[in-house]
Amino acid sequence: MNPRRDYQLGLLYVTISAVAWSLAGYFTRLIPLDSFTLLAWRGIFGAASLLIVVVLFRGRHWWREFAGIGKPELAYIALTVAGMIMFITSLGHTSVAHGAVIYATIPFLAAFLGWIFLKEYPSRSAMISSIFAVLGVILMVGFGSDGGLLGDLLAFGMTCCMACSIVLMRRNPEMSAMASACIGAIISGAICWPLGAPLDVTGIQLFQLALFGLTNSAVGLAFFALGSKKLPAVETALIGALDAPMAPLWVWLAFNEKPDLNTIIGGGMVFAAVIAHIVASQRRAVPAHA
Incomplete structure (x- = not known):
């Protein structure tokens, strides 16, 4: 495939995954259940939808995706869970806006890990955009008033897991990422099942949980797995940071959970940084080496 075309597909896939993941806060607020019940059903429906994706991609040989599980896949499963x-859990202890924009620190984490483990040196535009995005996070977390420390720490822990996943998939492009995500989803659901009240949900809530699992797992993880293999680690993380300004937007529109001014400004900085980097990348003669 043409390197430029391959690069553009990577941008598209990771952008789609960011949009899908940005809906997590919306579903969390939409479904009035505790975190463990949400996780239990999200894991089950997420695993089922990911299994369907694996079958669609691999056809009659879908089972080989699971038979080939090795050390990289086991590490990915642990990070996913x-x-x-x-x-x-973080969404129960902080605002959707804080959780989303903290995720914008991922370009720095991915750039550092990519430099250490992959010898990928981030482009100047990627690093400038990453710094600008993190300044937005500092503004929001340091001066915003709509979050909570425990939730913020949990959100940062999740961000670290995602940064490690990006580098792991970049280093092992042939790994069975979707099969691993499927296993990770069912394990997380099994862990949380006895800690919540999954049998007390209504029919409407069950339907909403199924949409949550389909959107967040099948769409989000599938396109993330496809796109992260085509882009440098720092760029995957940077485009994925679009989750930050979109997540609080859906919650604001649907539930009137209004972020404060610093959160809005910080999210806007993240969005501007990502757009600026995409424009700069498209202007380079050989974007595959960005």
């Missing part, structure tokens, strides 16, 4: 639990 930890990230899922910390992310959903």
Whole structure:
């Protein structure tokens, strides 16, 4: 495939995954259940939808995705389980805006890990955009009043898990990422099942939980896995940071959970940084080496 075309597909796939993941806060606020019940059903429906994706991609040989599980896949499963639990739990202790924009620190984390483990040196525009995005996070977390320390720490833990996942997939492009995510989803659901009240949900809530699992897991993880193999780690993280300004927007529109001014400004800085980097990347002669 043409390197430029491959790079553009990577941008598209990771952007789609960011949009899908940005809806997590919306579903968390929409479904009035405790975190463990949400995680239990999200894990089950997420695993089922990911299994369907694997079958669609691999056809009759879908089972080989699971038969080929090795050390990279086991590491990815552990990161998926930890990230899922910390992310959903964080939303019960901080605002959606804080949780989303803290995720914008991921470009720095991914750039550092990519430099250490992959010898990928971030482009100047990627680093400038990352610094600008993190300044937005500092403004929001340091001066915003709509978050909570425990929730913020959990959100940062989830961000660390995602940064490690990006580098892991970049380093092992042939790994069975979707099969691993499927296993991770069912494990997280099994862990949380006895800690919540999953049998007390209504029919409407069950339908909403199914949409949550489909959107957040099948769409989000599938496109993330496809896109992260085509982009440098820091760029995957930077485009994924679009989650930050979009997540509080959906909650604001649907539930009137208004972020304060510093949160709005910080989220705007993240969005501007990502757009500026995409424009700069498209102007380079050989974007595949960005």
